[in-house]
Amino acid sequence: MTEPSHLRETRTSYDTVAVDYAEIVRPAFESDLLGRAMLGAFAELVRSAGGGPVVGCGPGHVTAHLCSLGLTAFGVDLSPGMIEVARRDHPGLRFDIGTMTALEPADGELGGVVAWYSIIHTPPDALPAVFAEFHRVLAPGGHLLLGFHTGDERRRKNSGYGGHEMSLDVYLLPPDRIAELATCAGLVVHVRLIRQSENTRSPHACLLVRKPANS
Numbered sequence: 001m002t003e004p005s006h007l008r009e010t011r012t013s014y015d016t017v018a019v020d021y022a023e024i025v026r027p028a029f030e031s032d033l034l035g036r037a038m039l040g041a042f043a044e045l046v047r048s049a050g051g052g053p054v055v056g057c058g059p060g061h062v063t064a065h066l067c068s069l070g071l072t073a074f075g076v077d078l079s080p081g082m083i084e085v086a087r088r089d090h091p092g093l094r095f096d097i098g099t100m101t102a103l104e105p106a107d108g109e110l111g112g113v114v115a116w117y118s119i120i121h122t123p124p125d126a127l128p129a130v131f132a133e134f135h136r137v138l139a140p141g142g143h144l145l146l147g148f149h150t151g152d153e154r155r156r157k158n159s160g161y162g163g164h165e166m167s168l169d170v171y172l173l174p175p176d177r178i179a180e181l182a183t184c185a186g187l188v189v190h191v192r193l194i195r196q197s198e199n200t201r202s203p204h205a206c207l208l209v210r211k212p213a214n215s
């Protein structure tokens, strides 16, 4: 089967920026206290269930943070360059090359899934398949944490992270539509956090979603 072009563009772009992305994002993540608080709440909720993957893990800092909070988290990313940096910076943790549209775990295997600024490169018409995959891998009662930029717009990104050439789309997403997609996939939205960021024009959203215990 031919790979969708957005996956190819995302992989190539993040391969190009991986090393500098890690340098730039690490301190930003350290100072993102509200984002870390949401990840902390997620960790509290799924700790008894063991954990699960960070999909679109990038250079691995979110995975490492969840592991430091007691989860058996692992990272999955499309970009081999990102996975190489994640393994370099966090030896001993598990990082796999893969796509969130076809995750490795069996049906119902995972207590939690985190997609932290990683659904933002998926065209909206391809998002239902992503949410169906999240629903498939989550155990009944399992949790999904999503972070993304809000809006309703596609932006072309041609450079970034130290002036590297990139060529991919970034989607600003309406939280209501994301909540609707989660609901249509059989998940239940528990928490919606919308926060203004000092660094970007569009507010950021964080959704905490659960697969019903009886499903």
Ligand SMILES: C[S@@+](CC[C@H](N)C(=O)[O-])C[C@H]1O[C@@H](n2cnc3c(N)ncnc32)[C@H](O)[C@@H]1O
Pocket: 007, 010, 011, 014, 025, 055, 056, 057, 058, 059, 062, 076, 077, 078, 079, 082, 098, 099, 100, 101, 116, 117, 118, 119, 121, 122
């Ligand atoms: C903006 S970065 C976010 C990385 C990291 N989660 C963070 O918070 O810094 C987006 C990441 O998602 C990955 N990604 C995008 N679409 C993906 C997909 N379908 N499957 C796996 N990874 C994906 C990209 O390769 C990239 O590393």
